[in-house]
Amino acid sequence: MPHPFPPARLRALADRFGTPLWVYDAATMRQRIAQLSCFDTIRFAQKACSNIHVLGLMRAQGVRVDAVSRGEILRALAAGFRAGGDPADIVFTADLFDAATLDCVLEHGVPVNAGSIDMLHQLGARAPGHGVWLRINPGFGHGHSNKTNTGGEHSKHGIWHAELPAALAAVGQHGLKLVGLHMHIGSGVDYGHLAQVCGAMLERVRTVHAAGHGLHAISAGGGLSTPYRSADPVLDTQHYHSLWDATRRQAEAIVGHALGLEIEPGRYLVAEAGVLLCEVRATKNAGSQHFVLVDAGFNELMRPAMYGSYHAMSLLRRDAADAGALRPSVVAGPLCESGDVFTQGEGGVVLPRELPAARVGDLLVIHDTGAYGASMSSNYNTRPLIAEVLVDGAQVRPIRRRQTVDELLALERGL
Numbered sequence: 001m002p003h004p005f006p007p008a009r010l011r012a013l014a015d016r017f018g019t020p021l022w023v024y025d026a027a028t029m030r031q032r033i034a035q036l037s038c039f040d041t042i043r044f045a046q047k048a049c050s051n052i053h054v055l056g057l058m059r060a061q062g063v064r065v066d067a068v069s070r071g072e073i074l075r076a077l078a079a080g081f082r083a084g085g086d087p088a089d090i091v092f093t094a095d096l097f098d099a100a101t102l103d104c105v106l107e108h109g110v111p112v113n114a115g116s117i118d119m120l121h122q123l124g125a126r127a128p129g130h131g132v133w134l135r136i137n138p139g140f141g142h143g144h145s146n147k148t149n150t151g152g153e154h155s156k157h158g159i160w161h162a163e164l165p166a167a168l169a170a171v172g173q174h175g176l177k178l179v180g181l182h183m184h185i186g187s188g189v190d191y192g193h194l195a196q197v198c199g200a201m202l203e204r205v206r207t208v209h210a211a212g213h214g215l216h217a218i219s220a221g222g223g224l225s226t227p228y229r230s231a232d233p234v235l236d237t238q239h240y241h242s243l244w245d246a247t248r249r250q251a252e253a254i255v256g257h258a259l260g261l262e263i264e265p266g267r268y269l270v271a272e273a274g275v276l277l278c279e280v281r282a283t284k285n286a287g288s289q290h291f292v293l294v295d296a297g298f299n300e301l302m303r304p305a306m307y308g309s310y311h312a313m314s315l316l317r318r319d320a321a322d323a324g325a326l327r328p329s330v331v332a333g334p335l336c337e338s339g340d341v342f343t344q345g346e347g348g349v350v351l352p353r354e355l356p357a358a359r360v361g362d363l364l365v366i367h368d369t370g371a372y373g374a375s376m377s378s379n380y381n382t383r384p385l386i387a388e389v390l391v392d393g394a395q396v397r398p399i400r401r402r403q404t405v406d407e408l409l410a411l412e413r414g415l
Protein backbone atom coordinates (compact mmCIF):
# COMPACT_ATOMS: atom_id res chain seq x y z
CA MET A 1 0.00 0.00 0.00
CA PRO A 2 1.15 3.62 -0.45
CA HIS A 3 3.10 5.10 2.46
CA PRO A 4 2.36 8.47 4.07
CA PHE A 5 5.66 10.31 3.34
CA PRO A 6 6.64 12.61 0.44
CA PRO A 7 9.84 11.30 -1.24
CA ALA A 8 11.80 14.51 -0.53
CA ARG A 9 11.09 14.09 3.16
CA LEU A 10 12.41 10.54 3.19
CA ARG A 11 15.55 11.63 1.35
CA ALA A 12 16.07 14.39 3.94
CA LEU A 13 15.56 11.92 6.81
CA ALA A 14 18.05 9.48 5.28
CA ASP A 15 20.59 12.29 4.90
CA ARG A 16 20.07 13.45 8.48
CA PHE A 17 19.78 10.14 10.36
CA GLY A 18 21.44 7.64 8.01
CA THR A 19 20.04 4.31 6.87
CA PRO A 20 18.58 1.87 7.62
CA LEU A 21 15.98 3.85 9.53
CA TRP A 22 12.47 3.28 10.87
CA VAL A 23 10.15 6.20 10.11
CA TYR A 24 6.66 6.49 11.65
CA ASP A 25 3.84 8.91 10.92
CA ALA A 26 1.93 10.16 13.97
CA ALA A 27 -1.08 11.33 11.92
CA THR A 28 -1.69 7.84 10.52
CA MET A 29 -1.60 6.36 14.03
CA ARG A 30 -4.08 8.96 15.30
CA GLN A 31 -6.35 8.29 12.34
CA ARG A 32 -6.38 4.55 13.03
CA ILE A 33 -7.13 5.17 16.71
CA ALA A 34 -10.05 7.42 15.73
CA GLN A 35 -11.43 4.66 13.52
CA LEU A 36 -11.73 2.38 16.56
CA SER A 37 -12.99 5.01 18.98
CA CYS A 38 -16.44 3.38 18.95
CA PHE A 39 -15.03 0.73 21.34
CA ASP A 40 -15.17 1.58 25.07
CA THR A 41 -11.50 0.72 25.45
CA ILE A 42 -8.75 0.41 22.87
CA ARG A 43 -5.91 -1.55 24.43
CA PHE A 44 -2.80 -1.31 22.24
CA ALA A 45 -0.92 -4.62 21.90
CA GLN A 46 2.44 -2.91 22.28
CA LYS A 47 4.38 -5.92 21.00
CA ALA A 48 3.61 -4.51 17.54
CA CYS A 49 5.63 -1.32 18.17
CA SER A 50 6.75 -0.72 21.72
CA ASN A 51 8.86 2.43 21.50
CA ILE A 52 7.96 4.48 24.59
CA HIS A 53 7.27 7.57 22.45
CA VAL A 54 4.78 5.63 20.35
CA LEU A 55 3.21 4.43 23.61
CA GLY A 56 3.12 8.07 24.76
CA LEU A 57 1.25 9.04 21.60
CA MET A 58 -1.25 6.25 22.25
CA ARG A 59 -1.72 7.38 25.84
CA ALA A 60 -2.32 10.98 24.78
CA GLN A 61 -5.16 9.69 22.59
CA GLY A 62 -6.80 7.83 25.50
CA VAL A 63 -5.58 4.40 24.36
CA ARG A 64 -4.66 1.87 27.07
CA VAL A 65 -2.02 -0.78 26.78
CA ASP A 66 -1.37 -4.51 26.88
CA ALA A 67 1.96 -5.87 28.12
CA VAL A 68 3.26 -9.41 27.61
CA SER A 69 6.51 -9.29 29.59
CA ARG A 70 8.11 -7.52 32.53
CA GLY A 71 9.92 -5.36 29.98
CA GLU A 72 6.66 -4.31 28.37
CA ILE A 73 5.16 -3.42 31.78
CA LEU A 74 8.21 -1.26 32.51
CA ARG A 75 7.91 0.33 29.03
CA ALA A 76 4.26 1.18 29.71
CA LEU A 77 5.19 2.78 33.04
CA ALA A 78 8.05 4.69 31.38
CA ALA A 79 5.56 6.02 28.82
CA GLY A 80 3.41 7.45 31.61
CA PHE A 81 0.78 4.73 31.95
CA ARG A 82 -0.07 4.16 35.59
CA ALA A 83 -0.97 0.93 37.30
CA GLY A 84 -4.64 0.76 38.28
CA GLY A 85 -7.58 2.67 36.82
CA ASP A 86 -10.90 1.32 35.65
CA PRO A 87 -10.53 0.05 33.02
CA ALA A 88 -6.91 -0.58 33.97
CA ASP A 89 -4.23 1.39 32.13
CA ILE A 90 -2.05 -1.73 31.79
CA VAL A 91 -3.07 -5.41 31.57
CA PHE A 92 -0.48 -8.19 31.58
CA THR A 93 -1.33 -11.00 29.13
CA ALA A 94 0.59 -14.28 29.16
CA ASP A 95 0.39 -18.05 29.43
CA LEU A 96 2.98 -18.31 32.20
CA PHE A 97 4.76 -16.21 34.82
CA ASP A 98 8.48 -16.19 35.32
CA ALA A 99 9.43 -15.25 38.87
CA ALA A 100 10.58 -11.70 38.07
CA THR A 101 7.43 -10.93 36.08
CA LEU A 102 5.13 -12.18 38.84
CA ASP A 103 6.98 -9.90 41.28
CA CYS A 104 6.60 -6.98 38.85
CA VAL A 105 2.86 -7.55 38.35
CA LEU A 106 2.38 -7.60 42.12
CA GLU A 107 4.62 -4.61 42.80
CA HIS A 108 2.70 -2.44 40.32
CA GLY A 109 -0.77 -3.92 40.82
CA VAL A 110 -1.20 -4.80 37.14
CA PRO A 111 -4.27 -6.96 36.37
CA VAL A 112 -3.42 -10.27 34.74
CA ASN A 113 -5.01 -11.79 31.65
CA ALA A 114 -4.27 -15.44 32.45
CA GLY A 115 -3.77 -18.04 29.75
CA SER A 116 -3.21 -20.96 32.13
CA ILE A 117 -4.69 -22.21 35.38
CA ASP A 118 -1.19 -22.44 36.89
CA MET A 119 -0.94 -18.67 36.56
CA LEU A 120 -4.10 -18.32 38.65
CA HIS A 121 -2.67 -20.54 41.40
CA GLN A 122 0.69 -18.75 41.40
CA LEU A 123 -0.95 -15.32 41.49
CA GLY A 124 -3.63 -16.33 43.99
CA ALA A 125 -1.07 -17.79 46.39
CA ARG A 126 0.70 -14.42 46.56
CA ALA A 127 -2.13 -11.91 46.13
CA PRO A 128 -5.70 -12.97 46.87
CA GLY A 129 -8.03 -10.30 45.48
CA HIS A 130 -5.79 -9.46 42.48
CA GLY A 131 -7.73 -8.63 39.30
CA VAL A 132 -7.79 -11.26 36.56
CA TRP A 133 -9.06 -11.71 33.05
CA LEU A 134 -9.36 -15.20 31.64
CA ARG A 135 -8.02 -15.67 28.14
CA ILE A 136 -10.05 -18.43 26.53
CA ASN A 137 -8.92 -20.64 23.66
CA PRO A 138 -12.30 -21.29 22.03
CA GLY A 139 -11.06 -24.39 20.18
CA PHE A 140 -10.53 -22.72 16.82
CA GLY A 141 -8.29 -20.01 15.47
CA HIS A 142 -7.10 -18.28 12.34
CA GLY A 143 -4.18 -16.15 11.16
CA HIS A 144 -2.31 -14.79 8.14
CA SER A 145 0.14 -17.66 8.75
CA ASN A 146 0.02 -20.83 10.88
CA LYS A 147 2.55 -19.08 13.07
CA THR A 148 0.04 -16.37 13.99
CA ASN A 149 -2.95 -18.64 14.62
CA THR A 150 -3.59 -18.55 18.39
CA GLY A 151 -6.61 -20.84 18.75
CA GLY A 152 -7.34 -24.55 18.54
CA GLU A 153 -5.62 -27.61 19.99
CA HIS A 154 -2.27 -26.82 18.41
CA SER A 155 -1.99 -23.40 20.02
CA LYS A 156 -0.25 -22.95 23.37
CA HIS A 157 -2.35 -19.87 24.06
CA GLY A 158 -5.25 -19.39 26.42
CA ILE A 159 -7.26 -21.58 28.76
CA TRP A 160 -8.90 -24.37 26.78
CA HIS A 161 -12.64 -23.64 26.65
CA ALA A 162 -13.60 -26.87 28.41
CA GLU A 163 -11.25 -25.96 31.29
CA LEU A 164 -13.12 -22.77 32.07
CA PRO A 165 -15.00 -24.29 35.05
CA ALA A 166 -11.65 -25.39 36.55
CA ALA A 167 -10.24 -21.89 35.99
CA LEU A 168 -13.27 -20.37 37.71
CA ALA A 169 -12.78 -22.75 40.61
CA ALA A 170 -9.17 -21.52 40.93
CA VAL A 171 -10.41 -17.90 40.84
CA GLY A 172 -12.89 -18.72 43.63
CA GLN A 173 -10.39 -20.74 45.68
CA HIS A 174 -7.94 -17.81 45.85
CA GLY A 175 -10.51 -15.02 46.06
CA LEU A 176 -9.18 -13.47 42.83
CA LYS A 177 -11.33 -10.72 41.36
CA LEU A 178 -12.65 -11.70 37.93
CA VAL A 179 -12.58 -8.64 35.64
CA GLY A 180 -13.36 -10.09 32.25
CA LEU A 181 -13.23 -12.71 29.53
CA HIS A 182 -10.82 -12.36 26.61
CA MET A 183 -10.43 -14.13 23.27
CA HIS A 184 -7.76 -13.56 20.63
CA ILE A 185 -7.84 -16.24 17.94
CA GLY A 186 -4.96 -14.95 15.83
CA SER A 187 -3.44 -12.16 13.78
CA GLY A 188 -4.61 -11.12 10.36
CA VAL A 189 -7.82 -13.08 10.83
CA ASP A 190 -10.46 -13.68 8.24
CA TYR A 191 -13.69 -12.03 9.37
CA GLY A 192 -15.63 -15.11 8.37
CA HIS A 193 -14.69 -16.30 11.86
CA LEU A 194 -16.12 -13.32 13.67
CA ALA A 195 -19.65 -14.63 14.25
CA GLN A 196 -18.13 -17.87 15.54
CA VAL A 197 -15.89 -15.96 18.00
CA CYS A 198 -18.81 -13.85 19.23
CA GLY A 199 -20.90 -16.99 19.73
CA ALA A 200 -18.05 -18.67 21.63
CA MET A 201 -17.72 -15.60 23.86
CA LEU A 202 -21.44 -15.65 24.73
CA GLU A 203 -21.27 -19.32 25.60
CA ARG A 204 -18.41 -18.62 28.06
CA VAL A 205 -20.26 -15.65 29.57
CA ARG A 206 -23.12 -18.06 30.33
CA THR A 207 -20.69 -20.48 31.99
CA VAL A 208 -19.23 -17.72 34.17
CA HIS A 209 -22.65 -16.43 35.17
CA ALA A 210 -23.98 -19.92 35.92
CA ALA A 211 -20.97 -20.55 38.17
CA GLY A 212 -21.94 -17.47 40.19
CA HIS A 213 -18.99 -15.24 39.23
CA GLY A 214 -19.33 -11.53 38.51
CA LEU A 215 -17.96 -10.12 35.25
CA HIS A 216 -17.21 -6.53 34.28
CA ALA A 217 -15.96 -6.60 30.70
CA ILE A 218 -15.28 -8.67 27.61
CA SER A 219 -12.36 -8.28 25.20
CA ALA A 220 -12.49 -8.99 21.49
CA GLY A 221 -8.69 -9.37 21.38
CA GLY A 222 -6.68 -8.06 18.45
CA GLY A 223 -5.84 -9.51 15.07
CA LEU A 224 -7.50 -6.81 12.94
CA SER A 225 -5.99 -7.02 9.50
CA THR A 226 -4.46 -4.20 7.51
CA PRO A 227 -4.08 -4.12 3.72
CA TYR A 228 -0.51 -5.02 2.74
CA ARG A 229 -1.46 -5.41 -0.95
CA SER A 230 -3.80 -3.13 -2.85
CA ALA A 231 -6.20 -6.07 -3.39
CA ASP A 232 -6.43 -6.82 0.37
CA PRO A 233 -9.76 -5.96 2.02
CA VAL A 234 -9.93 -2.84 4.17
CA LEU A 235 -11.52 -3.49 7.55
CA ASP A 236 -14.99 -2.04 8.02
CA THR A 237 -14.53 -0.94 11.62
CA GLN A 238 -18.18 0.11 12.05
CA HIS A 239 -19.34 -3.35 11.04
CA TYR A 240 -16.71 -4.99 13.23
CA HIS A 241 -17.80 -2.88 16.18
CA SER A 242 -21.50 -3.48 15.57
CA LEU A 243 -21.05 -7.27 15.75
CA TRP A 244 -19.10 -7.02 18.99
CA ASP A 245 -21.48 -4.43 20.41
CA ALA A 246 -24.43 -6.76 19.73
CA THR A 247 -22.48 -9.54 21.49
CA ARG A 248 -21.87 -7.25 24.45
CA ARG A 249 -25.63 -6.45 24.65
CA GLN A 250 -26.47 -10.15 24.64
CA ALA A 251 -23.85 -10.75 27.32
CA GLU A 252 -25.34 -7.92 29.39
CA ALA A 253 -28.73 -9.60 29.13
CA ILE A 254 -27.16 -12.78 30.55
CA VAL A 255 -25.39 -11.14 33.50
CA GLY A 256 -28.06 -8.49 34.14
CA HIS A 257 -25.80 -5.41 34.15
CA ALA A 258 -23.59 -3.27 31.90
CA LEU A 259 -20.31 -4.69 30.59
CA GLY A 260 -17.28 -2.92 29.14
CA LEU A 261 -16.13 -3.81 25.61
CA GLU A 262 -12.40 -3.83 24.91
CA ILE A 263 -10.43 -4.34 21.72
CA GLU A 264 -6.71 -5.13 21.60
CA PRO A 265 -5.20 -4.27 18.24
CA GLY A 266 -1.50 -4.07 17.53
CA ARG A 267 -0.96 -4.05 13.78
CA TYR A 268 -4.10 -2.06 12.92
CA LEU A 269 -2.89 1.03 14.81
CA VAL A 270 0.68 1.14 13.54
CA ALA A 271 1.45 -1.04 10.50
CA GLU A 272 0.57 1.51 7.83
CA ALA A 273 2.21 4.34 9.80
CA GLY A 274 5.73 2.98 9.37
CA VAL A 275 8.35 2.42 6.71
CA LEU A 276 11.79 0.90 6.75
CA LEU A 277 14.08 3.18 4.82
CA CYS A 278 17.18 1.57 3.39
CA GLU A 279 19.85 2.32 0.83
CA VAL A 280 20.78 0.29 -2.23
CA ARG A 281 24.43 -0.70 -1.76
CA ALA A 282 24.98 -3.16 -4.61
CA THR A 283 23.24 -4.75 -7.59
CA LYS A 284 24.21 -7.96 -9.34
CA ASN A 285 23.00 -10.64 -11.69
CA ALA A 286 23.13 -14.39 -11.08
CA GLY A 287 22.01 -16.22 -14.20
CA SER A 288 18.49 -14.99 -14.88
CA GLN A 289 18.13 -13.40 -11.44
CA HIS A 290 18.72 -9.71 -10.72
CA PHE A 291 19.58 -8.83 -7.11
CA VAL A 292 19.19 -5.47 -5.43
CA LEU A 293 21.15 -5.51 -2.18
CA VAL A 294 20.17 -3.04 0.53
CA ASP A 295 21.67 -2.11 3.89
CA ALA A 296 18.79 -3.58 5.98
CA GLY A 297 18.43 -7.29 6.68
CA PHE A 298 16.04 -9.70 8.36
CA ASN A 299 17.59 -8.73 11.67
CA GLU A 300 15.73 -5.44 11.10
CA LEU A 301 12.56 -6.66 9.35
CA MET A 302 11.90 -10.31 10.04
CA ARG A 303 8.40 -10.73 8.59
CA PRO A 304 9.30 -11.83 5.04
CA ALA A 305 11.83 -14.41 6.31
CA MET A 306 9.59 -15.59 9.15
CA TYR A 307 6.17 -15.73 7.47
CA GLY A 308 6.81 -15.08 3.78
CA SER A 309 5.03 -11.76 4.33
CA TYR A 310 4.55 -9.34 1.48
CA HIS A 311 5.54 -5.68 1.90
CA ALA A 312 5.07 -3.15 -0.88
CA MET A 313 8.28 -1.35 -1.86
CA SER A 314 9.20 1.79 -3.69
CA LEU A 315 12.48 3.06 -5.02
CA LEU A 316 13.59 6.67 -4.61
CA ARG A 317 16.25 7.27 -7.18
CA ARG A 318 19.12 9.51 -6.24
CA ASP A 319 18.84 11.01 -9.71
CA ALA A 320 15.11 11.72 -9.91
CA ALA A 321 15.25 12.58 -13.62
CA ASP A 322 16.36 9.07 -14.47
CA ALA A 323 13.09 7.07 -14.34
CA GLY A 324 14.47 3.62 -15.22
CA ALA A 325 12.43 0.79 -16.71
CA LEU A 326 10.89 -1.85 -14.45
CA ARG A 327 12.74 -5.13 -14.04
CA PRO A 328 12.10 -8.21 -11.90
CA SER A 329 14.34 -7.77 -8.87
CA VAL A 330 15.11 -9.86 -5.80
CA VAL A 331 15.60 -7.50 -2.88
CA ALA A 332 18.01 -8.89 -0.31
CA GLY A 333 19.99 -7.67 2.68
CA PRO A 334 23.55 -7.84 4.00
CA LEU A 335 23.26 -10.84 6.35
CA CYS A 336 25.39 -13.88 5.91
CA GLU A 337 22.36 -16.10 5.37
CA SER A 338 20.55 -17.05 2.15
CA GLY A 339 17.10 -16.40 3.63
CA ASP A 340 17.92 -12.70 4.02
CA VAL A 341 15.53 -11.78 1.22
CA PHE A 342 12.65 -9.30 1.47
CA THR A 343 10.88 -10.56 -1.65
CA GLN A 344 9.97 -14.10 -0.68
CA GLY A 345 6.84 -16.15 -0.07
CA GLU A 346 5.96 -18.79 2.49
CA GLY A 347 8.55 -21.60 2.57
CA GLY A 348 11.29 -19.21 1.44
CA VAL A 349 10.49 -19.26 -2.28
CA VAL A 350 12.12 -16.22 -3.89
CA LEU A 351 9.61 -13.93 -5.58
CA PRO A 352 11.23 -11.28 -7.80
CA ARG A 353 9.42 -7.95 -7.72
CA GLU A 354 8.95 -5.51 -10.61
CA LEU A 355 10.99 -2.47 -9.53
CA PRO A 356 12.62 0.39 -11.42
CA ALA A 357 16.23 -0.51 -12.21
CA ALA A 358 18.06 0.36 -9.01
CA ARG A 359 21.46 1.97 -8.65
CA VAL A 360 23.79 2.23 -5.70
CA GLY A 361 22.75 5.24 -3.61
CA ASP A 362 19.02 4.95 -4.39
CA LEU A 363 16.71 4.62 -1.39
CA LEU A 364 14.43 1.63 -1.06
CA VAL A 365 11.30 2.17 1.02
CA ILE A 366 9.70 -0.93 2.52
CA HIS A 367 6.10 -0.06 3.30
CA ASP A 368 3.68 -1.04 6.07
CA THR A 369 6.42 -1.94 8.51
CA GLY A 370 5.23 0.02 11.56
CA ALA A 371 3.96 -3.22 13.15
CA TYR A 372 6.30 -6.10 14.05
CA GLY A 373 9.21 -4.34 12.41
CA ALA A 374 11.46 -2.66 15.00
CA SER A 375 9.86 -4.69 17.78
CA MET A 376 11.04 -7.99 16.22
CA SER A 377 14.54 -6.80 15.34
CA SER A 378 17.64 -8.60 16.60
CA ASN A 379 21.40 -8.15 16.80
CA TYR A 380 22.14 -11.06 14.43
CA ASN A 381 25.50 -10.70 12.67
CA THR A 382 26.39 -8.23 15.46
CA ARG A 383 24.32 -5.52 13.88
CA PRO A 384 23.30 -2.79 16.33
CA LEU A 385 19.59 -1.86 16.52
CA ILE A 386 18.83 1.01 14.16
CA ALA A 387 17.30 4.42 14.88
CA GLU A 388 13.58 5.29 14.89
CA VAL A 389 12.03 8.67 14.06
CA LEU A 390 8.48 9.90 14.50
CA VAL A 391 7.17 12.42 11.98
CA ASP A 392 4.35 14.60 13.33
CA GLY A 393 3.29 17.14 10.71
CA ALA A 394 6.26 19.44 10.16
CA GLN A 395 8.02 18.09 13.25
CA VAL A 396 10.54 15.25 13.18
CA ARG A 397 11.38 13.58 16.49
CA PRO A 398 14.20 11.08 16.84
CA ILE A 399 12.66 8.51 19.20
CA ARG A 400 15.48 5.97 19.36
CA ARG A 401 19.14 6.46 18.66
CA ARG A 402 21.21 3.89 16.87
CA GLN A 403 22.79 1.28 19.14
CA THR A 404 26.57 0.95 19.00
CA VAL A 405 28.73 -2.14 18.71
CA ASP A 406 30.48 -1.01 21.91
CA GLU A 407 27.15 -1.28 23.73
CA LEU A 408 26.78 -4.85 22.52
CA LEU A 409 30.32 -5.79 23.52
CA ALA A 410 29.92 -4.18 26.93
CA LEU A 411 27.44 -6.94 27.84
CA GLU A 412 30.18 -9.51 27.41
CA ARG A 413 33.14 -7.70 28.95
CA GLY A 414 34.41 -7.31 32.48
CA LEU A 415 32.27 -10.07 33.97
Ligand code: LLP
Pocket: 045, 048, 093, 148, 150, 184, 186, 187, 188, 221, 222, 223, 224, 264, 265, 266, 267, 268, 303, 371, 372
Ligand atom coordinates in the same frame (compact mmCIF):
# COMPACT_ATOMS: atom_id res chain seq x y z
N1 LLP B 1 -3.62 -9.65 21.69
C1 LLP B 1 -2.90 -10.77 21.88
C2 LLP B 1 -3.17 -11.59 23.06
C3 LLP B 1 -1.90 -11.13 20.97
O1 LLP B 1 -1.20 -12.25 21.17
C4 LLP B 1 -1.64 -10.31 19.86
C5 LLP B 1 -0.60 -10.65 18.89
C6 LLP B 1 -2.43 -9.14 19.69
C7 LLP B 1 -3.41 -8.85 20.63
C8 LLP B 1 -2.24 -8.19 18.55
O2 LLP B 1 -2.41 -8.78 17.33
P1 LLP B 1 -2.51 -7.84 16.02
O3 LLP B 1 -3.70 -6.95 16.20
O4 LLP B 1 -1.26 -7.05 15.95
O5 LLP B 1 -2.61 -8.80 14.90
N2 LLP B 1 4.68 -11.13 14.48
C9 LLP B 1 3.43 -11.41 13.77
C10 LLP B 1 2.23 -11.18 14.61
C11 LLP B 1 2.24 -11.95 15.92
C12 LLP B 1 1.18 -11.45 16.84
C13 LLP B 1 1.27 -12.03 18.19
N3 LLP B 1 0.19 -11.64 19.04
C14 LLP B 1 3.42 -10.58 12.47
O6 LLP B 1 4.40 -9.92 12.17
O7 LLP B 1 2.45 -10.65 11.73
